[in-house]
Amino acid sequence: MVTLRVNGEDRQADVPPDMPLLWVLRDVVGLTGTKFGCGIAQCGACTVHLDGQPVRSCQLPVSAVGDRAITTIEGIGSTAEGAKVQQAWLALDVVQCGYCQSGQIMSATALLARTPNPSDRDIDAAMAGNICRCGTYVRIREAIKQAATGEVHGLQVVVDGSTT
Amino acid sequence: MSARHPMDESIDAGRRQALRLAGGGLAVAFLWSAGAGPALAQMSARRQPDDAAAAAADGNPPFAPNAFVRVGADGSVRLVMPSAEMGQAIYTGIAMMLAEELGVGLDQVKVEHSPPNDALYGLPLLGGGQVTGGSTSTRGQWQVLREAGAVAREMLVAAAAAQWHVDPASCSVARGVITHVPSGRTLGFGAVADAAGKLPQPAKVTLKQRKDFTLIGKPLRRVDSADKVNGGTQFGIDVKVPGMKIAAVKTSPELAGTLGRVDEMQARAIPGVIDVLKLGDAVAVVGEHYWAAQRGLESLVIEWTPGVNAHLDTETLVAGLRESSEKGPAIVGRKPKGEAAAGGKLVEASFVSPMLAHATMEPLNATVHVTPGHCEIWTGTQVPTRVVKEAARICGIPAEAVTVNNQYLGGGFGRRLETDQVEQAVAFAKQVTYPLKVIWSREEDIRHDRVRPLYFDRISATLGADGKPTSWKHRITSGTVLGRWMPGAMGKDGMDSDAIESAADLPYDMDNVLVEWVRHEMPPGLVVGWWRGVGPTHNLFIVESFIDELAHVAGKDPLAYRRSLMKPGSRALGVLDLAAEKIGWGSQPLPARVGRGIAVGSPFGSHVCAIVEAEVTPQGTVRLRKAVVAVDNGITVNPSSVQAQMQGGLLFGLSAAMYSGITLKNGVIEQSNFHDYRNLRINEVPEIAVYSVENDEAPGGIGEVGTAIAAPALANAIFAATGVRLRELPISRTQLAASPDALKRVASTGEHKEDVA
Numbered sequence: 001m002v003t004l005r006v007n008g009e010d011r012q013a014d015v016p017p018d019m020p021l022l023w024v025l026r027d028v029v030g031l032t033g034t035k036f037g038c039g040i041a042q043c044g045a046c047t048v049h050l051d052g053q054p055v056r057s058c059q060l061p062v063s064a065v066g067d068r069a070i071t072t073i074e075g076i077g078s079t080a081e082g083a084k085v086q087q088a089w090l091a092l093d094v095v096q097c098g099y100c101q102s103g104q105i106m107s108a109t110a111l112l113a114r115t116p117n118p119s120d121r122d123i124d125a126a127m128a129g130n131i132c133r134c135g136t137y138v139r140i141r142e143a144i145k146q147a148a149t150g151e152v153h154g155l156q157v158v159v160d161g162s163t164t
Numbered sequence: 165m166s167a168r169h170p171m172d173e174s175i176d177a178g179r180r181q182a183l184r185l186a187g188g189g190l191a192v193a194f195l196w197s198a199g200a201g202p203a204l205a206q207m208s209a210r211r212q213p214d215d216a217a218a219a220a221a222d223g224n225p226p227f228a229p230n231a232f233v234r235v236g237a238d239g240s241v242r243l244v245m246p247s248a249e250m251g252q253a254i255y256t257g258i259a260m261m262l263a264e265e266l267g268v269g270l271d272q273v274k275v276e277h278s279p280p281n282d283a284l285y286g287l288p289l290l291g292g293g294q295v296t297g298g299s300t301s302t303r304g305q306w307q308v309l310r311e312a313g314a315v316a317r318e319m320l321v322a323a324a325a326a327q328w329h330v331d332p333a334s335c336s337v338a339r340g341v342i343t344h345v346p347s348g349r350t351l352g353f354g355a356v357a358d359a360a361g362k363l364p365q366p367a368k369v370t371l372k373q374r375k376d377f378t379l380i381g382k383p384l385r386r387v388d389s390a391d392k393v394n395g396g397t398q399f400g401i402d403v404k405v406p407g408m409k410i411a412a413v414k415t416s417p418e419l420a421g422t423l424g425r426v427d428e429m430q431a432r433a434i435p436g437v438i439d440v441l442k443l444g445d446a447v448a449v450v451g452e453h454y455w456a457a458q459r460g461l462e463s464l465v466i467e468w469t470p471g472v473n474a475h476l477d478t479e480t481l482v483a484g485l486r487e488s489s490e491k492g493p494a495i496v497g498r499k500p501k502g503e504a505a506a507g508g509k510l511v512e513a514s515f516v517s518p519m520l521a522h523a524t525m526e527p528l529n530a531t532v533h534v535t536p537g538h539c540e541i542w543t544g545t546q547v548p549t550r551v552v553k554e555a556a557r558i559c560g561i562p563a564e565a566v567t568v569n570n571q572y573l574g575g576g577f578g579r580r581l582e583t584d585q586v587e588q589a590v591a592f593a594k595q596v597t598y599p600l601k602v603i604w605s606r607e608e609d610i611r612h613d614r615v616r617p618l619y620f621d622r623i624s625a626t627l628g629a630d631g632k633p634t635s636w637k638h639r640i641t642s643g644t645v646l647g648r649w650m651p652g653a654m655g656k657d658g659m660d661s662d663a664i665e666s667a668a669d670l671p672y673d674m675d676n677v678l679v680e681w682v683r684h685e686m687p688p689g690l691v692v693g694w695w696r697g698v699g700p701t702h703n704l705f706i707v708e709s710f711i712d713e714l715a716h717v718a719g720k721d722p723l724a725y726r727r728s729l730m731k732p733g734s735r736a737l738g739v740l741d742l743a744a745e746k747i748g749w750g751s752q753p754l755p756a757r758v759g760r761g762i763a764v765g766s767p768f769g770s771h772v773c774a775i776v777e778a779e780v781t782p783q784g785t786v787r788l789r790k791a792v793v794a795v796d797n798g799i800t801v802n803p804s805s806v807q808a809q810m811q812g813g814l815l816f817g818l819s820a821a822m823y824s825g826i827t828l829k830n831g832v833i834e835q836s837n838f839h840d841y842r843n844l845r846i847n848e849v850p851e852i853a854v855y856s857v858e859n860d861e862a863p864g865g866i867g868e869v870g871t872a873i874a875a876p877a878l879a880n881a882i883f884a885a886t887g888v889r890l891r892e893l894p895i896s897r898t899q900l901a902a903s904p905d906a907l908k909r910v911a912s913t914g915e916h917k918e919d920v921a
Binding site: 016023027028030033034035037040043072073077086095096098100101123124125132135136138139141158161162 | 269271385390392603
């Protein structure tokens with residue numbers, strides 16, 4: 001039995017120590033926002049934070065988590081950077097199929113937490129581990145800049161009813 | 165359009181009818197009313213025989229005037245989505261089309277997946293099936309969905325007017341509220357929902373003029389954005405059913421091989437492993453969670469029985485296609501008009517286009533619960549009614565005993581137009597009593613993809629004294645997707661209309677054009693499937709590479725050469741000029757090793773031009789620097805969606821062109837995951853500017869347009885940078901430096917002059 005601190009709550013899981021955190025979260029804890037994409041840490045869809053650091057949960061044995069705090073997409077909005085990133089993602093409608101976006105947002109949030117005003121090069125370095133088959137990269141870059149600076153980057157979508 | 169009239173002669177009546185249905189676009193592929201027979205299903209704006217049951221199963225709302233609109237007594241509005249949402253923003257587009265006429269805000273509606281039902285949700289453009297594909301969802305539903313919204317609105321207004329004893333024409337509707345304009349009285353939709361549900365349906369409705377649109381044409385936020393940024397969206401893989409177990413699967417690595425002996429002792433000893441299940445060609449381990457199942461699967465000792473493909477490799481397949489290309493028989497897709505002028509300069513080329521995997525981010529999966537006489541399925545599919553049919557067949561039960569709960573799709577790209585993975589999941593689930601979620605690993609997903617066909621093309625042209633082609637011959641050789649997927653849609657002459665789309669209907673004004681297709685069957689087990697952009701993705705690579713080559717041979721600028729072959733005022737010319745203007749074609753010299761490539765075409769009822777700027781290093785590495793896309797898709801429902809689809813679609817095509825190719829060795833697909841089936845990453849992606857031509861034409865397709873135009877623009881940029889003409893994809897570094905000649909040109913490209921665009 002392991003005790004995990006997930007999004008501020010203690011969760012008990014009776015799982016083998018070598019079980020990757022991804023499957024503990026998805027199949028045991030029941031948080032399915034973190035996605036399975038490749039199983040070999042190539043695509044980043046499974047990215048979560050341990051004490052704010054982005055990790056690929058598909059390759060992380062649950063026993064290696066220790067007492068570090070786990071943050072998933074379901075909880076990232078309660079951090080200042082996470083909320084800013086999600087807001088920017090909405091302002092630009094970054095998502096398409098959406099499957100990789102949990103991981104993209106987790107990586108982007110970790111980037112802003114350590115580099116509040118990232119350059120293109122910083123964005124490349126932080127985000128190159130996250131694959132998007134829909135090709136939302138152009139808007140991801142714009143949204144990160146918008147989240148960082150508060151200035152408008154790219155086409156802003158309109159929420160119907162917001163002006164009436 | 166006159167430039168394309170010659171083609172009509174070679175199209176049979178059914179295909180011509182399909183083209184008319186497409187609303188002006190001359191996209192040939194995927195428009196299959198020809199093959200559907202007399203029982204063509206028609207989604208309708210008005211109530212159908214199946215509607216009562218569908219509405220009853222959907223919460224029995226007081227007002228459900230058709231298959232798409234549900235209004236509750238509280239005024240809540242739910243919209244049922246006939247198409248599947250796989251990222252293309254069609255839920256948003258459909259909701260906008262319905263809401264525009266219904267008179268509600270996009271923020272006031274909830275969308276829901278449709279149940280499987282061809283009669284209610286079948287798309288005439290696709291032969292009446294409930295199918296999301298071929299970039300048909302907007303152009304195929306543009307009319308009927310707005311009409312469905314209008315029918316609902318007029319009934320609600322009629323109910324309100326009756327209550328007030330006023331003329332319905334004196335009422336207006338906005339944001340779910342009906343107003344009697346002279347008196348200012350108002351009623352919400354909820355207040356009249358029950359009464360409206362009892363009224364007769366209007367035979368005729370008046371649709372809004374474009375100038376009166378309040379939603380269509382605005383970059384409104386996607387209806388699925390909010391949940392997709394907080395992890396709340398449920399994809400098929402996220403489904404939870406009480407008592408559910410999870411299975412990991414391995415199918416015979418050799419395509420068409422079968423399962424032999426399996427030693428399952430070690431697997432069964434793993435904590436959490438529940439069952440080992442077998443099929444003729446596959447084995448599954450069931451666990452309490454996927455990790456136990458996967459570990460169990462790895463612990464099996466499996467003997468595979470070789471099948472017919474044990475010695476099959478890619479080279480053999482290409483050689484077979486080449487031979488068929490020489491021998492035929494060839495089916496004519498477009499006949500030359502008149503006699504070609506004698507003499508001229510002959511230019512010839514041949515091309516090989518690889519098999520491609522889809523690699524949707526969400527690996528294929530399905531959750532299935534088989535109980536006596538019933539089968540319930542949760543999966544994300546582009547073809548829900550096909551899932552019903554196959555499950556009924558496998559379980560030996562009537563279609564009515566199958567329930568399919570469609571889900572958000574973590575990418576489709578054509579992969580989820582197939583039901584093979586769901587069929588396998590049903591066959592496994594039939595062996596157990598509990599609900600079973602079957603997940604393919606990424607390795608299974610790629611090794612058992614239904615790949616984009618392998619193509620071999622021979623193309624030639626004769627250039628007259630002015631450098632323009634006096635004749636054009638293009639022979640395409642491939643397996644057929646359509647011939648398996650919807651054999652009835654094949655032409656009477658055996659033609660696969662998808663195989664020749666964007667090859668027969670060229671944007672260039674040429675008379676002496678011969679386009680042929682040779683059908684070459686793939687070996688058993690190598691099933692070819694739809695892939696984003698289908699026929700046009702392949703054909704535009706050939707056609708636009710070759711036009712570029714002809715320009716070079718003629719000593720002309722690639723832009724000027726294309727312009728000289730296009731009819732003034734044509735929509736294709738419009739996007740060509742717009743893209744060239746926006747990138748500043750020819751306005752300044754480019755740095756050494758940098759080139760720009762143009763590609764233009766008219767796939768899926770839209771018109772598109774991409775110009776890609778790329779750099780090639782002396783080592784042959786390609787770097788994307790910039791891309792401009794100009795698109796004319798007629799009336800745009802949501803400009804944000806169009807921009808996103810053009811950017812994403814282009815990158816999907818560029819990824820494939822740069823890195824993707826499925827190869828076979830001993831009948832096994834050699835690629836297995838994102839390390840050897842690469843995808844562009846953010847650090848490799850250039851800025852992509854998208855520009856739209858505004859006009860009043862009916863909407864064209866969008867989801868596949870960017871993908872289809874990507875590869876030739878890049879290949880032409882590489883030519884401009886290096887002088888190396890690519891005849892094969894993907895553009896690997898080894899290809900650019902493979903021969904001493906290519907290496908010399910790549911390495912010495914600084915002296916090359918074509919890079920001055």
